[in-house]
Amino acid sequence: MIRVTALRCGYGHxxxxxxxxxxxxxxxxRGEMVGLLGPNGSGKTTLLSALAGLVPVKAGGxxxxxxxxxxxxxxxxxxxxxxxxxxxxxxxxFSVRELVLMGRFAHTGLLSGYGPEDHAAAEAAxxxxxxxxxxxxxxxxxxxxxxxxxxLARALAQGRELLLLDEAASALDMARRVEAYxxxxxxxxxGSTILSAMHDLNLAALYCPRLVFLKRGRIAxxxxxxxxxxxxxxxxxxxTDIRVAAHPVTGAPQALLVPGARAAAxx
Amino acid sequence: MTTGARDSRAQGRDLRTRVLWISVICAxxxxxxxxxxxxxxxxxxxxxxxxxLLQALGLGAGQSVDPALSVVVVDIRLARVALAWLxxxxxxxxxxxxxxxxxxPLADAFTLGVSGGAAFGAxxxxxxxxxxxxxxxTFLAAMGxxxxxxxxxxxxxxxxxxxxxxxxxxxxxxxxxxxxxETLVLAGIVVSTFLSALISLLKSLDEExxxxxxxxxxxxxxxxxxxxxRLALPYMAVGLGLVAWRARELDLLSLGESxxxxxxxxxxxxxxxxxVGASLLSGAAVAVSGVIGFVGLVVPHLLRQVxxxxxxxxxxxxxxxxxxxxxxxxxxxxxxxxxxxxLPVGVVTALLGGPFFCLLLGRSARLxxxx
Amino acid sequence: xxxxxxDRLPAGIARLPVIGTHMRPNIxxxxxxxxxxxxxxxxxxxxxxxxxxxxxxxLRVAVFHASTFAELFSVIRRVGVLTGAQDRxxxxxxxxxxxxxxxxxxxxxxxxxxxxxxxxxxxxxxxxGQAGLVGEIIRRAGGENCxxxxxxxxxxxxxxxxxxxxxxYLIQRGPMNPAPLALDRRPxxxxxxxxxxxxxxxxxxxxxxxxxxxxxxxxEELALLLHPELKGPALLQTKPTRKDRK
Numbered sequence: 001m002i003r004v005t006a007l008r009c010g011y012g013h014x015x016x017x018x019x020x021x022x023x024x025x026x027x028x029x030r031g032e033m034v035g036l037l038g039p040n041g042s043g044k045t046t047l048l049s050a051l052a053g054l055v056p057v058k059a060g061g062x063x064x065x066x067x068x069x070x071x072x073x074x075x076x077x078x079x080x081x082x083x084x085x086x087x088x089x090x091x092x093x094f095s096v097r098e099l100v101l102m103g104r105f106a107h108t109g110l111l112s113g114y115g116p117e118d119h120a121a122a123e124a125a126x127x128x129x130x131x132x133x134x135x136x137x138x139x140x141x142x143x144x145x146x147x148x149x150x151x152l153a154r155a156l157a158q159g160r161e162l163l164l165l166d167e168a169a170s171a172l173d174m175a176r177r178v179e180a181y182x183x184x185x186x187x188x189x190x191g192s193t194i195l196s197a198m199h200d201l202n203l204a205a206l207y208c209p210r211l212v213f214l215k216r217g218r219i220a221x222x223x224x225x226x227x228x229x230x231x232x233x234x235x236x237x238x239x240t241d242i243r244v245a246a247h248p249v250t251g252a253p254q255a256l257l258v259p260g261a262r263a264a265a266x267x
Numbered sequence: 268m269t270t271g272a273r274d275s276r277a278q279g280r281d282l283r284t285r286v287l288w289i290s291v292i293c294a295x296x297x298x299x300x301x302x303x304x305x306x307x308x309x310x311x312x313x314x315x316x317x318x319x320l321l322q323a324l325g326l327g328a329g330q331s332v333d334p335a336l337s338v339v340v341v342d343i344r345l346a347r348v349a350l351a352w353l354x355x356x357x358x359x360x361x362x363x364x365x366x367x368x369x370x371x372p373l374a375d376a377f378t379l380g381v382s383g384g385a386a387f388g389a390x391x392x393x394x395x396x397x398x399x400x401x402x403x404x405t406f407l408a409a410m411g412x413x414x415x416x417x418x419x420x421x422x423x424x425x426x427x428x429x430x431x432x433x434x435x436x437x438x439x440x441x442x443x444x445x446x447x448x449e450t451l452v453l454a455g456i457v458v459s460t461f462l463s464a465l466i467s468l469l470k471s472l473d474e475e476x477x478x479x480x481x482x483x484x485x486x487x488x489x490x491x492x493x494x495x496x497r498l499a500l501p502y503m504a505v506g507l508g509l510v511a512w513r514a515r516e517l518d519l520l521s522l523g524e525s526x527x528x529x530x531x532x533x534x535x536x537x538x539x540x541x542x543v544g545a546s547l548l549s550g551a552a553v554a555v556s557g558v559i560g561f562v563g564l565v566v567p568h569l570l571r572q573v574x575x576x577x578x579x580x581x582x583x584x585x586x587x588x589x590x591x592x593x594x595x596x597x598x599x600x601x602x603x604x605x606x607x608x609x610l611p612v613g614v615v616t617a618l619l620g621g622p623f624f625c626l627l628l629g630r631s632a633r634l635x636x637x638x
Numbered sequence: 639x640x641x642x643x644x645d646r647l648p649a650g651i652a653r654l655p656v657i658g659t660h661m662r663p664n665i666x667x668x669x670x671x672x673x674x675x676x677x678x679x680x681x682x683x684x685x686x687x688x689x690x691x692x693x694x695x696x697l698r699v700a701v702f703h704a705s706t707f708a709e710l711f712s713v714i715r716r717v718g719v720l721t722g723a724q725d726r727x728x729x730x731x732x733x734x735x736x737x738x739x740x741x742x743x744x745x746x747x748x749x750x751x752x753x754x755x756x757x758x759x760x761x762x763x764x765x766x767g768q769a770g771l772v773g774e775i776i777r778r779a780g781g782e783n784c785x786x787x788x789x790x791x792x793x794x795x796x797x798x799x800x801x802x803x804x805x806x807y808l809i810q811r812g813p814m815n816p817a818p819l820a821l822d823r824r825p826x827x828x829x830x831x832x833x834x835x836x837x838x839x840x841x842x843x844x845x846x847x848x849x850x851x852x853x854x855x856x857x858e859e860l861a862l863l864l865h866p867e868l869k870g871p872a873l874l875q876t877k878p879t880r881k882d883r884k
Contacts, residue, residue, distance in 0.1 A: 054525055078531025085529065091370060091521040093576025102519055106531030113515065113579070158530065309801040335800055335829040342826045343797050489795050490761040492826055606787055607798030 001162060001193045002028035002051065007060035009050050020046040022217045023060065028195060033188040035204030035225075036197040038214035039238060044197040045086060047214065048164045051195070053077045064162065078106035082155035086166040086197075088147065092140040096150050099139040100126055103157035118157075125156035128183060144171035152180065160187060165196040169203065181207045201255045205229050206247065213237050229253040285580040288573060292587040299591055300348045303598045308607035309339045316340050346492040351597040351612070352590035353496065354488075354556045355566075357503050357548040359589025362563025363582055364510055364545035367521040368538050369451055372571075375563035376549035379451070379542075380428040380458030382560075385553035386484055387462045388424020390469050392417050418498055418554035424462075425550030429542055431458050486557035486613025488597050495555045502551035509544030510582060513537060517578040559613045561620025562589050592616070640671045663688050665695075673697060675720055679704065679849060704849035705770050705790070707738065707778065713849070734854045738778060741861055744868050745780040752864050753784035755804035755832065758791055758847070759815045763799075767792045771853055772846055779860035781806065796826050806864055807832035812843020839863055 004026040010019035021043045028034055036044050049055040051062060053069050062069045064080050072080070082103070090099065103125070104118035126132045129149040134142065142150060148171050155163055163184070169177045177200075185207055188194055198204045204211055205225050213221040213228075220237055221228050234242040234255055241261030244253045305316035318330045319340035358376070365374040365381075376382040435454035466484070510517075516537040519527040527534045552559070566589040567581065574580045593612070596619065600612040641651050642660045657671065658664035665688045668676060676699045678689050686701070693699045700720055704710040711731045718727020754776045756766035766772035767787035776783045784802040785792050807830070809818045821827060821838035832838050845856040861868060 049525075052529055054528055074528055074533045075531040078529065083529040085526060088526060089523055091576055093571045093581075094518070095575060095577075098518070098575070098577050102515075102522070102530055105515060105519060108515070111512070154530075308795070308798045338826060338829045339797050339800055343795070343800075487762060489793075490763055601795050601797070606792070607794050607801065608787065609793050609795050609798075 001030040001032070001065060002026065002195070003061075003063040004047075004051070005061045005063075007047075007050060007062060008058045009046065009055050009060075010058065011055070019058070020217055021050070024214075024217075024219055026212065026219065026222070028193060030193055031188070031191050032210060033184070033192075033194040033208050034196070034210045034212055035208035036195055036212050036214065037199075037201060037204055037237075038220070042214040043217045044214055045166055046217075048083070048166050048195070048197055051164055052081055052083045075106045079159060080162060082158040082160070082163050084148070084151050084155045084163070084165045084168040086168075086170075088151055090139045090142075090147070092138070094139045095135070096131065096137050096139050096142070097122065097126070097135045099150060100135075100154045100157050103154035106158065122153075122157045125153040126150075128156055129153045130179065145173060145176050148172060149176070149180065152183075156187075160190075160192045162193045163187070163195070165194070167197060167199060170199060177203065201229075201234070205254060206250065206252050226253065229255075285574050285584075289580070289584050289587065292584060292591065296352065296587050296591050296594070299594055300345075300352065303348045303594055304340050304344045306598055306602055307339065307344055308602065309336065311336055311340060320345065342492055346496060347488045347597055347601075348594055349493070350491050350496050350499070350555060351488050351593045353499065353503055354552045354559065355562050355589040355591070355593025355596075356586035357499075357506065357552045357589075358559065358562040358593070359566035359585040360507060360510055360582055361545040361548040361552075362589075363567040363578065363585045364517065364541050364548075365563070366567055367517040367578060368541055368545075370521055370523065371452055372568055373564070374452060374455075376425075376545070377459060377560060377563075379455035380432050380462060381425045381455075381546050381549045382553055382558055383459035383462035383466075384424040384426070384428025384431075385421040385550040386424070386558050387428075387466055387469075388420040388422070388550075389417055389554060390466050390484075391424070392420035394469050394472070418502065418551060421554035422502060422547065422550035425546045425553070426543070428458050428462060429546045433539075433542070484558050484613075485611035486559035486616075487600070487609070487611045488556055489601070489609050491555065499551045499555040502547050502554075506544045506547035506551065507586070509540055509547070513541055513544070514578040514582050517541060517582075518576075521576065521578075557611075557613060559593065559616055561616045561623070562593055565620050565623050566592060592619075640668070640673070665691050668692060668697075669695065675700065677702065677717065677720075706774050707771075707853070710771070710849050710853065711735065714851070730851065734851055737854050738857065741778060741780075741858060745861065745865065748780065748865055748867065750865070751780060751782045752805040752837075753803065754781040754806045754808060754860075754864070755784055755799060755802060756846075757807070757809045757815065757818065760809070760818050763794055763796070764814075765792045765794050765799075766790070771849055775846060775853055775857045775860060778857040779864055781860065781864045799827060800830055803831055805831045805835070805837060807838040808846075808860070809838065809840050810843040810846055811840050812847070814843055814847065837863075 004024055007021055007024040007026075008019060009021050010017060024043075024047060026047075036047065038044055046055060050057060051064070051069070053072070053074065057070060064072075064077075067076075067080070069077055069081075100122045101114055101118060104114055104121060107118060107121075108114055123132070123135075126135055129152050131146070131149050131153055134146060134150060137146075139147065139150060148168060152165075152168060155165075165184075169180045172180055181203060184192075184194055184196070196204075196208070209225055210223065211221070211225050211228060212219060213233075215237055221233055229244060230253075231242060231244050234244070239262075241258040241264070243256045243258060245256055246252070247254050301317075301320065304320060305311055305313050311319075315332055315336055319332050319337045322330070322332065322337065323341040323345070361381075362375040365376060365379055366372055368374075369379070371378075376385075432451060432454045435457065436451040516527075516532055519530055519532045520534060520538060520541070522530075524534045527537075549563070567585045570581055570584045570588060574584050593616065596615040597612045600610040600615045603615075604610060640655045640657045642656065642658060642663060655667075655671065657667040663678075668688075669692070676689065676692055676697055678686070678699065678701045689699055689701065698720075700716070702713045702716070704713050711734065714727050714731050714734075715724075718724045718730075756772050756776065758764040758766055758772075765785045765787075766776075766783065767785050767789045768783060769788060770790040773783045784804045785794070807821050807827075809815065809821070811818060818840070820840070821833050822836075824833075827833055841856070841859070845852045845859070
């Protein structure tokens with residue numbers, strides 16, 4: 001589904017160029033659900049942006065569904081890749097329904113407007129994230145958590161084949177977080193390919209069968225959660241003492257922080 | 268939009284409120300147009316006015332009307348009503364586009380330097396003495412079917428100013444080679460300041476034509492007729508078409524470049540076409556009426572509070588309200604002074620718009636967002 | 639001797655040095671001429687500031703005001719006094735007054751006073767109001783300025799012109815109105831009596847709107863236009879341009 005080869009990309013500045021990814025190789029099979037982890041500034045958002053075609057690729061290649069995304073038009077790309085951005089500014093004056101309907105943009109022709117199937121898809125997506133009651137609200141006036149659900153709905157309205165999520169649950173409270181990831185798990189069950197950048201290690205380990213760790217713009221670890229979610233791996237990547245214990249209900253590995261460990265690590 | 272009305276109930280209810288608003292504004296425009304045809308220094312009764320209008324449509328042939336009144340009602344007032352309405356609609360729609368694309372409620376053709384470019388182009392046309400003084404002859408001669416050189420100059424000026432602003436915006440642009448809206452607004456201010464200095468320079472070079480430039484820049488519908496409607500209509504139609512066609516893209520752009528691209532919009536191309544469309548509208552408006560401020564600023568902002576930010580509703584609503592506002596501003600401009608004397612309509616809109624603009628500034632400062 | 643860039647008549651002054659424009663005379667250029675006397679016709683405020691400065695530099699400055707024939711004649715006399723050409727000025731004024739009196743005498747024979755509209759500028763229409771020399775010229779030429787505005791200029795719409803029903807329509811041509819259209823090429827004004835009867839003419843801005851002895855020529859010319867029945871050799875000074883030849 002996704003094939004990233006020796007990808008190098010970054011950002012131009014007034015003063016020059018800052019490379020954020022220094023040669024990343026990644027493959028996702030159709031129907032996988034993968035958690036993208038790593039410390040702040042490790043390149044998670046850049047990788048997702050590159051997959052969405054928002055960041056120019058300096059070297060290497062990205063294929064999505066067998067097509068080189070640099071050769072796809074923005075519309076074709078949007079039909080293959082749905083994104084839930086980390087932070088989204090919403091201009092005042094749009095209702096939630098309007099915002100979700102915008103997810104259907106790539107499905108409409110240049111001359112035609114949003115048709116009945118577009119409205120139906122938007123309603124269905126709102127229903128999936130349990131946000132139908134928000135439909136008439138002003139999007140700019142939603143709480144952070146509400147907005148994240150609405151943005152997820154917009155991505156679902158856009159397409160369910162490949163979802164890229166950037167910290168999509170970070171602003172949600174515990175209950176909403178479980179709800180959102182249960183929904184993603186259900187989408188995964190029904191065949192969606194999901195790549196989700198996350199801060200929450202435990203949430204990732206709980207829901208994603210496979211994890212990819214980025215560190216300083218390179219892939220540090222990539223494998224099944226049960227194999228790579230170990231105390232020594234986590235200690236290397238996050239540079240602090242982390243203990244792993246089994247989840248009391250599912251048995252999934254869960255990371256536990258150790259107070260004072262960071263000071264000890266720095267010596 | 269029409270297909271959407273058939274869909275879900277909630278969607279329909281939302282849409283019905285908007286359709287209602289647009290119908291109200293549309294009906295008010297039509298009624299205003301008829302009433303405005305009956306107002307002016309030339310004495311006319313409502314009945315005479317109606318008969319004259321009907322006769323212009325080829326109806327009411329049985330009635331007799333003073334030919335002078337018929338000229339006043341149809342050739343002068345109706346033409347001015349039509350031109351004022353079209354100009355107001357164009358300016359308001361252009362304002363919507365500029366605000367949406369720049370994501371700045373204070374943006375309009377002025378902020379972007381587009382009006383300044385059009386005014387500069389027209390000043391060059393007036394002062395260069397093309398066609399022995401466009402201020403007089405050719406400006407009116409254009410009505411006779413001759414080449415409308417002034418609008419061409421104004422449009423060229425508007426597009427050149429836009430190109431300069433975009434180039435400047437790109438030079439100071441964002442990390443991904445895109446445009447920063449702050450940079451664009453700054454570039455617009457730089458370009459419009461530069462252009463107004465150039466206009467001042469032109470004025471200094473030829474003091475004898477100053478009066479015609481000054482009065483022309485003030486904005487007025489005095490002495491305009493259907494020939495000016497014909498002159499501006501093609502450009503306005505193309506501009507309105509370009510914008511209306513991309514109304515949904517404007518929604519996406521107003522979310523910002525990165526979300527727009529995520530959702531499948533070629534943001535650069537879409538923004539370019541929308542800005543070109545809005546520049547056509549502003550340039551054509553400036554060409555036939557001079558510089559008229561505040562319509563493009565006030566109308567979209569006001570309506571966003573009422574019908575929301577969705578441009579498929581906001582654009583037509585702005586067109587109607589902009590037309591309505593300028594129509595009545597012109598009625599005031601030509602009837603408020605005693606003895607048949609006229610005010611420049613730009614003065615009327617500025618007087619109405621100035622206080623509103625201050626209100627807007629205060630509001631957006633308190634909200635701490637937008638600009 | 640020097641002039642402003644707008645001064646073009648009489649033709650002889652064209653070779654004189656220019657000291658700036660009538661709105662913004664250049665003080666340095668004036669001082670460089672080392673003039674004995676500076677004359678200015680009162681006008682805009684911004685033009686009077688540099689002249690005040692000249693006065694502070696110790697130059698003799700005379701500022702004049704001429705919006706009636708009486709004022710114009712007193713200006714000519716005063717300039718005569720200031721330049722030591724008192725007798726020539728007096729002769730000139732007497733000649734001009736005599737011509738105006740002769741005009742009055744001829745016009746006494748006819749009671750008709752046609753309503754005249756004087757276009758100062760178009761398309762941003764500016765009409766001559768009651769104040770100013772144009773109104774005086776129209777009156778002395780046996781007409782009535784149909785624009786009642788007391789100011790020198792009035793900004794009027796076409797509708798108002800139609801309402802005023804002018805019997806004669808004068809379009810000045812010159813720097814203020816560089817390329818006006820003939821009346822018969824303005825379809826919206828077709829209904830006014832002046833257009834119906836073909837009584838519309840282009841006139842020379844220099845003659846009508848700039849104070850000077852030529853204003854008497856203007857009155858004579860206009861009298862003939864308004865009252866062709868008065869035609870006589872003494873009045874024929876210059877032939878006006880017919881409006882049809884643009």
